Amino acid sequence: MSFEAGGYGEIGIGWGKRPAVIVVDFQLAFTDPAYPLGQSSHIHAAVERTSALLAFARANSVPVATCRTAWCGEKDMILWKASAVRDGMFHGDRPTEMDPRIHDAAYDVNFVKAAPSIFFGTPLVSYLNKAQVDTVIVTGCTTSGCVRASIIDCFSYGFRTIVPEDCVGDMGLEAHRANLLDVGRRYADVVDAETCMAEIRKLTAS
Template sequence: MYDKLLTVSDAARMLGISASTLRRLEENGEVKTFGLKVVYTPGGQRRYLADEIQRIYAQVGFAGKIGFGQRAAVLVRDVTHAFLDVGSTLAISTPLDKIALHRLLTQAGDHQLPRIFTKTIYRADHEFSRLWGKKFPSLTVLKDDSYLNQIDDALADIPFDRCQETCYISDLHHDDLMGYLASQGIDTLILAGATASGSIRATAIEAFQQGMHVILPREVIGDRSKSLLDFTLLDLNARYADVLNVEDVLAWMAEK
């Protein structure tokens, strides 16, 4: 029944309080200050309903809707063997609906909307790449010609309009991507891929700051745990983007 549950630390971070304060405010299975129910796992750990925290956000002025602009591009990040193959040290552990992503990209192509693919690349001669590799050593396997950095088979037949490599966290840190989007009349970015808490989040925030409408179809975004995915999408929806179902995005495209 409760398919979107947050941990104590995630819920506390969302509410702007400490985890210990959140625990202390609990009384008879409810955090009365916020009107927030507490759900206990079979192991006795506290969990909180993401939908209720979303309601709290809305009450204090977050989580408005920005909607779509006039013309969109679909930007896919790191749907590669490294992030999708079971057994890879970088693999996400949440479902990413490859069929839905293929449908999304196919329909975008049918409506002449640009489709962009970005993969993370590690370069030992790149200053930031070395720095990121020190913080996240698993990234060092992402060499340009490695099997792990090849596009996932599910998207192999998609003729992307632009394929790019980046050593950076945000796709928009690429030298000329914003210029390309401007040349195509793009004011809306539909983001997909991995990971929600990493590159997707960084790109969403930077795109929003550049004046873009940012759309996140939840079924085609993954992360390394369900709680991390739910927390990140909840926070992005509250502050910088609209989190929608894939069917809602497809319906918008169909109307264009």
């Protein structure tokens, strides 16, 4: 039996009336080539595309929430299997800083998280509800890890979930494509940044 035969992906999510953009872990640990996790050209391209989307969103008064991963120490660090995630990721370490191409401290709301999803253990849902958001555009890294976890939580909280493929990145294209294919069958509409900007433009005009 195929996914198609089971009806996966037949129904689109669509857009509501009030979108927001969330950015998962575009911090220096993942975007600066000086660090082991920051050497993916695919993530670098996603940062540049997300930067353009965010500039457009802010210019149209769309809420933006970003996050970064950091811990106080070994005691509160969860049991990651990737050694590079465990090193240099404590509060105050440079890899925990947001990439300046992404973060606008005067506009964005920024959360610190300790688990994969931007929703887990943060006030994100309260922030989105306060802003009357019904549609969430998910960007960031990595597609197969923290982005996927955030997509599933976004869907689970009842938000219309939109994923611009060119605004999420991973260590490898195979993992990126496979996970987008799967979440596109189940939880989200997978589009591109240009589509997101066009929808924001229409919603702003209306």
